[in-house]
Amino acid sequence: MADRPALSRAEMEVARIVWTLREATVRQVLDNLPETRDINYKTVQTFLRRLEAKGYLSSRRDGRSLIYTADARPRQVIRDTVRDFLNRLFNGEPLPLVEHLIRDQGLEKADISQLRALLNEMESQPGSK
Amino acid sequence: MADRPALSRAEMEVARIVWTLREATVRQVLDNLPETRDINYKTVQTFLRRLEAKGYLSSRRDGRSLIYTADARPRQVIRDTVRDFLNRLFNGEPLPLVEHLIRDQGLEKADISQLRALLNEMESQPGSK
DNA sequence: GACAATTGCGTACAGTTGTCCGTTTTGTTA
DNA sequence: TAACAAAACGGACAACTGTACGCAATTGTC
Incomplete structure (x- = not known):
């Protein structure tokens, strides 16, 4: 890499x-x-x-x-980019950005249930890292 | 503005x-x-x-x-910045970024429940936008 | 009051970014 | 096969970015 x-x-x-x-x-x-x-x-x-x-x-x-x-692994590049963005704008903490997205960036009603499903899924699994 | x-x-x-x-x-x-x-x-x-x-x-x-x-309104500046970021990296769609944050940016267990609470709150209210 | 520390002010500068043009090459088609 | 259209190739360039120095003025300290 x-x-x-x-x-x-x-x-x-x-x-x-x-x-x-x-x-x-x-x-x-x-x-x-x-x-x-x-x-x-x-x-x-x-x-x-x-x-x-x-x-x-x-x-x-x-x-x-x-x-x-x-050529580079896109997943990794995106992860790094998001992390940098997070550091500069949200003190490195993901949750405030999630909150911002939900509150201020027009998350649809349909998205909400999808999100909820995702949360359940996460909870049933141990930290995937 | x-x-x-x-x-x-x-x-x-x-x-x-x-x-x-x-x-x-x-x-x-x-x-x-x-x-x-x-x-x-x-x-x-x-x-x-x-x-x-x-x-x-x-x-x-x-x-x-x-x-x-x-001097400028911070809230608005952040909103615009996030929107631009969203456009360039996630096709302008907030949900994929939220998913990415949850899956790939180490959201803590404690965050999950907080998020769930937020979702409930959002659902009880009509689109705030 | 002299000296050190702190700050503002002006300046600098190489590298990056966003944007595109002119010329040459290469398939395509009449 | 000559002409055309579409690409590549290579070059350009002003503005922006990130980084910081030097000097002068102000202030705190002994």
């Missing part, structure tokens, strides 16, 4: 899409960004290039295009 | 401390940063200066020192 340089906000946004799709070209990433996100093809291309340089993605050629795939 | 330039990660870290203390000098912010955070007095000073320039804090003089206080 090489120690890679940190991801910027925009880089993370792009990397996540590749991870979700499992693999993607510049064009596909562009198409999968939210419509509200106004961004140029070339810009996305730059981010993917940088992500590869930083060791987060690999690329292979397919005809005229490059296909990017995960 | 002026449209202020976004806060960088480090700026946010510093701003949050001022908000928590309600007001603070450079020295106080420095003292309230986590011990693991190795950072120079002058650097903190720079951040506070920039935060004022960006319209997030005001300062008033008290003898030799400057006391910084909130």
Whole structure:
């Protein structure tokens, strides 16, 4: 697990899409960004290039295009990113953020029951770490 | 509610401390940063200066020192920051982040019951938003 | 009052980030 | 096969970030 340089906000946004799709070209990433996100093809291309340089993605050629795939383990990257966010904004404590999400970020009613189920599940199992 | 330039990660870290203390000098912010955070007095000073320039804090003089206080509404700033984070990492959906926090960020057993209580509370009330 | 400590103020600076352009290469199609 | 469209490649660049120094002014201490 090489120690890679940190991801910027925009880089993370792009990397996540590749991870979700499992693999993607510049064009596909562009198409999968939210419509509200106004961004140029070339810009996305730059981010993917940088992500590869930083060791987060690999690329292979397919005809005229490059296909990017995960190199670092996404799960771990997300965990680290969230942890950093937690440290800076919530004193490192997850619960206050959960509370904030529930109270201030419009968690739906349906989500609540799903959450409750998750809590039950957690309780029946010993700390999974 | 002026449209202020976004806060960088480090700026946010510093701003949050001022908000928590309600007001603070450079020295106080420095003292309230986590011990693991190795950072120079002058650097903190720079951040506070920039935060004022960006319209997030005001300062008033008290003898030799400057006391910084909130200018923007912290609640709103945090909400916006979390929302941005959510958009980039979790497709804008709060529930997956909550799940991540519970599963992957070591939520304690005690937290679980507290969370359950919160859920009950939410359910008894109509959407607060 | 002299000296040390503390603070503000101005300044600096390399690295990162977000954004994109111009040129070249490579499949595709008339 | 010549022309076209779509990509890559490589370069650019201003703004922002994180980090901190040096100096002067203020204040506390002996």
